[in-house]
Amino acid sequence: MNKYGLKRIDRYIIKQFLGTYLFTIALIISVSVVFDINEKIDKFLNPEVTLREIVFDYYMNFIPYFANLFSPLFTFIAVIFFTSRLADHSEIIAMLSNGMSFHRLMAPYWISAMIIAVATFILNAFVIPPANVSRIAFQNKYFRNRAVEYVRNLQLEVEPGVIAYFDRYDDKSRMGYHFSLEHFEDKKLISRLTSGSIKYDTLYNWTVIDYMIRDFDGMYEHVSSGNRKDTTLMIVPSDFLISVDDCETMTTPELSTYINRQKKRGIGNIQTFEIEYHKRFAAIMAAFILTCIGASLSSRKVKGGMGFNIGIGLGLSFSYILFTTITSTFAINGYVTPMVAAWIPNILYTFIAIYLYRKAPN
Numbered sequence: 001m002n003k004y005g006l007k008r009i010d011r012y013i014i015k016q017f018l019g020t021y022l023f024t025i026a027l028i029i030s031v032s033v034v035f036d037i038n039e040k041i042d043k044f045l046n047p048e049v050t051l052r053e054i055v056f057d058y059y060m061n062f063i064p065y066f067a068n069l070f071s072p073l074f075t076f077i078a079v080i081f082f083t084s085r086l087a088d089h090s091e092i093i094a095m096l097s098n099g100m101s102f103h104r105l106m107a108p109y110w111i112s113a114m115i116i117a118v119a120t121f122i123l124n125a126f127v128i129p130p131a132n133v134s135r136i137a138f139q140n141k142y143f144r145n146r147a148v149e150y151v152r153n154l155q156l157e158v159e160p161g162v163i164a165y166f167d168r169y170d171d172k173s174r175m176g177y178h179f180s181l182e183h184f185e186d187k188k189l190i191s192r193l194t195s196g197s198i199k200y201d202t203l204y205n206w207t208v209i210d211y212m213i214r215d216f217d218g219m220y221e222h223v224s225s226g227n228r229k230d231t232t233l234m235i236v237p238s239d240f241l242i243s244v245d246d247c248e249t250m251t252t253p254e255l256s257t258y259i260n261r262q263k264k265r266g267i268g269n270i271q272t273f274e275i276e277y278h279k280r281f282a283a284i285m286a287a288f289i290l291t292c293i294g295a296s297l298s299s300r301k302v303k304g305g306m307g308f309n310i311g312i313g314l315g316l317s318f319s320y321i322l323f324t325t326i327t328s329t330f331a332i333n334g335y336v337t338p339m340v341a342a343w344i345p346n347i348l349y350t351f352i353a354i355y356l357y358r359k360a361p362n
Helices: 008-044 051-069 071-088 091-097 107-142 252-265 271-298 306-332 338-359
Strands: 150-159 162-170 175-185 188-200 205-217 220-232
Touching: 008 051, 008 071, 008 107, 051 071, 051 107, 071 091, 071 107, 071 271, 071 306, 107 252, 107 271, 150 252, 252 271, 271 306, 271 338, 306 338
Parallel strands: none
Antiparallel strands: 150 162, 162 175, 175 188, 188 205, 205 220
């Protein structure tokens, strides 16, 4: 018995599991990088693109992002591969013949899955989002610009009882046009500011240009106007210039705060952010579910050898990823809630895992 209650066989399986997991990541990432370079070689040969930007701004951030994104797939492949090898060499049969139950055999698998799940969550929640800022900025600059730089017909709640409206906002010039700001108390309009344009300065600081303010007091109305007026609005352009990539640049606490703030302001089109938020937690459970499926499926020695188990494993893992993509699309289109979309694949594959676990050899 080793410290922490781990036996030699436990350490052996954990070492095989995590070693195969890391080897799978290194192998697939290497192939992915080669294909990515081949696809983008014409962009990289642009004189404006420096080697430092390619290596440090793009690939040093692309590799951990890609590895973590497909961590459930790598986990599944690793379990299928090394467990099939154990079964093919009759090592699992020897363990079970010596009185070890399959439930006990799974203990080091659960420990390994927990290590991967915790590491994946920490990377997803706190480490990779800041790194994605450089990667996405590089992609927007040299590949395809997916940043949202203008918006039309925008209405949002700045704070309780204060509603702002932009006919159009252009982020390049930091100018908004045909702007209005309405104050309500007890559902009654008490003040309305209108201006031909408004300019964003710094954090929460705006300048209204050619403005008119109408204050209402019962049946009376007071009107004032001017050319320029500095004002404080508790909004910034990033609150309404929403890009699909923005959710990948936020840590999990930032993502939660952003979602809650946008909901209070009545801003729509945040399903992508909600899906990203719930997927980060669903990925924790996915590591355990796919580990259970992989171990249960590949623990039997079959006539087809390792290739048969690996083939089935790859089919199930790719179907899991495909199903995740489909449910995310349903959430974006409003057919299901983002939380349901993130967890439906886990719920379905939990039943598959339970079935295969009960069918596993004992």
